Amino acid sequence: MADLLSFLGAAFFLVFGAHRLAITRGARADSAQRHVSGFALCMGLALVFNAPSVTDRLSRDPTLDTLVGLITHDLKLAAFAFLVLVANALRSPTAGRRAARRQVWTAGATLAASVALFLAACPATTSEQLSVSPGHRWALASYSALFAAYGAWCLLVLARELADHVERTAPGLLRTGLRLMMLAAAFGAAWTAWTLDDVISDLSVGHQDIGEDMVSSALGAITALLATGGATATLWGDALGAPVRWLRAYHRYRALEPLWSALHRELPQIALDPSVTDRRPGLPRAEFALYRRVIEIHDGHLALRPYFDSDVARWTAEAEAGDRDRDRHAVLEAATIAAALENKRAGRRCDAAGAPRQAPAAPAPPPVPGTVAAETAWLLEVTAAFTGSPAVADVRRRVRHAVDVSRRDAGRGPGGSGAPGVPGVPRSDADGAGPRTG
Template sequence: MTGLTPYLAPALFLGFAGFRLALSSGARSDPVQRYICGFAAFSGLALLVNAPASLALLEPLVPTEPVIWFTRALKAYALTWLALLAVVLISARAATRGPRVRRQHQAALLFQAVAAALFVAADVRVTDEAVVIDGDTWLFLLYTALFVAYGSYCLMLLCAALTRHASGVGPGRVRTGLRILTLAVAVGVVWTSWGLTDIASVLESGRQPLGEHPVATVLSAITAALVLCGSTITLWGGPLTAPVRWLRARRRFRALEPLWRALHRALPEIALAADPARRNPELRTAEFALYRRIIEIHDGQLALRPHLDPAVPKLVAEAAARGATGGGAATIEAARIAVALDNRRLGVVPGANTTGSDTGTDAGTENGPGPGGEDGRSTVEAEVGWLVAVTEEFVSSPLVAEVREQARARTGTGTATAP
């Protein structure tokens, strides 16, 4: 594999380690952050050194044989950090965690010492394209198998800890992050186990390809990406999702356009901006523009209160009983606004001639019910959803059009015009 592709995984690992360290102020007090950063940093460094271009660059300065051993040692040390992370996740109390951490460090040191001894005893020589075993081939095979076994042990230990930890976490981003990390560990097991192909190569030809295998490079990049996603998922609700929020806010801003425009045409004073007719706010200001539009719509509804017809809910119910589609809360609110706009344009004030006892509805009611609480607007999200539903009914509901006609007939003012 040539070019910059072998540097993708180390860039992801090292960039992630730097990002987490900066975010957690060095991660000195949090062992979870420290071990995750350690794994990412040492994995990235190992892959960086083992890239073909890096080996070629180091060849005039350092013998390649120690570099090959050094990259394997770095990978093993990176996997040791994952085993330490598993210990932290399993051991909630620091009193029981300390001895387990020490035992894990001792096991790691023992592995590194045995691996180094096997590598030296195998008498490895590096050519331009391969690692050649001039000494005992079986010692080198044992060295490779030991590395694969140690790496798989560390990863499986973490996989068990993550699965156990996720079972005690409720639904949400944290559990999703743990599951993504579990998937990263599973891919990491395959990546580490790919070293078994080196054993097959040595048995067949007595040599091992130099550098990272193309498949191993891809697996390392996938592992790095999954670790990055799983470890940062709790941040996705913040700056990382801002563009999505902006796009959604702009779509909803446009969705409220018909209702807002009808109110603004009748009541220009509700506009809070110098350019109220602008239909496409800038992406970064879309959320603010949406909030402003909601306020303007509410101001319009308040200004229409004297013109609300208390008979509208009853007319909607009667029309729905006759088989007309709709009749829900959003339909009633849309009909109230549509009829009130007609009444304002014609100077009709229903409350001056009609009492609430005639219709069973109070003419002074501000707005109809909506979703999410007593007034349906316990959150901004619920409020936007409510107004979008009202706008859709206001624009396209045949029942709203029918109620407008009936309201006009009741007041004797003729045929209503389109909103």
């Protein structure tokens, strides 16, 4: 299992590093991308040499095993150095050569000190361990501690620059990639800190394991996966983003169903495509279906204008106590539609001569940006009020009561004491006030 994780992490690093190096060739290439490639290639090679099966095969030749172990260690230090160069490039894309040269000198000094400590330790290599005599334990422990300290410092520098960039970056794929890189830095720090168990082992018993253990291999693979994903987020984000957009559009399409269905029952002509199967669009067609549904709802709204009731605003205001958590404009819009549907069902137009009321202007909702997303968000609020608002339910009851009273009084003939313009309808009911309580 440790072998699999080591080779998996190495594959992520090497493929990504080679790919980035190939696409960033040229004098004008982004220096940060070149440094990222250097980090990935160095770390990928180090993981290959550190895989348990590779170290076991190399241990047959003690001289070669010791040399490869030192090279593996230094490859990791070089990878950390590239991270500092990445942070330097992120801080200032046009950073001068002096700053980069200073980091290179620091990395070179760290590598030289690491080699000197390794040679001073005079380690003996066995099939699975690197061991030293009691008098050289300090050198081997310092060798391991230097690696952990330098790696942690490099990762801290990178994480700080990434955090600054995240705060300045608008939400989107780039910001997602930066967050993944920050997670990679966090797991990389944990991976580096795991080396401290070697320091304890060096000081206490004078030896350390050569290959990667299970925990170290897992942390390395996770770091590789997150780093690769973060650096390529803008490439794979669009491919993965499409299903997410489809699911979101389908959910919104279904959420508008109650309002659309109520309009469609009274106004079936609003359906641009009357096919029944299209009421359940597949995910790839969900965005287009949502766009069409928004248009159909607006068409239904326009078709209901002759049935808009002038008293809806007053009724809604009287019943708004139960809707303090809702947008009052959305509640008024939903109540207007609900009342118009009741009038349409009863055949009570509000714009003709002898109508129960004067046709009012449509309620003016707050300005909505002319985008499908903004229109959908507004209609979702209206739909929620249409199905769940107590004020809208009260308006429905008032209109139904007025319709019932109108029908009863109309059956009495012209001799009844009706309101002007509505034979047989009492004035209070014609005004739409409905029953008064309290």
